[in-house]
Amino acid sequence: MFRSPARPFHPGDVVKLSNMEATVTDVLKDGRPMKVEFRFASPLESSEWLWMRGTRTGLAAWKPPQVGETVVVSAAQ
Numbered sequence: 001m002f003r004s005p006a007r008p009f010h011p012g013d014v015v016k017l018s019n020m021e022a023t024v025t026d027v028l029k030d031g032r033p034m035k036v037e038f039r040f041a042s043p044l045e046s047s048e049w050l051w052m053r054g055t056r057t058g059l060a061a062w063k064p065p066q067v068g069e070t071v072v073v074s075a076a077q
Contacts, residue, residue, distance in 0.1 A: 009033050019048070 008031020019041040026035040044064040053062040065071040
């Protein structure tokens with residue numbers, strides 16, 4: 001999200017954190033990620049996670065999809 005345009009993403013790029021891994025699967029022409037696959041070290045329902053999403057006015061609570069469901073989270077507008 002906050003990477004310099006001088007370092008564009010490419011499909012297959014992986015960002016690893018201590019308990020989460022994000023793999024870029026598709027990018028826009030300018031190198032920004034369009035689709036990203038996330039893998040977490042513990043279940044999404046775990047109290048380890050605090051799920052929020054951006055809105056026009058700030059952050060709002062959010063629940064991840066159930067197993068087998070897909071959710072598209074658009075950028076805050």
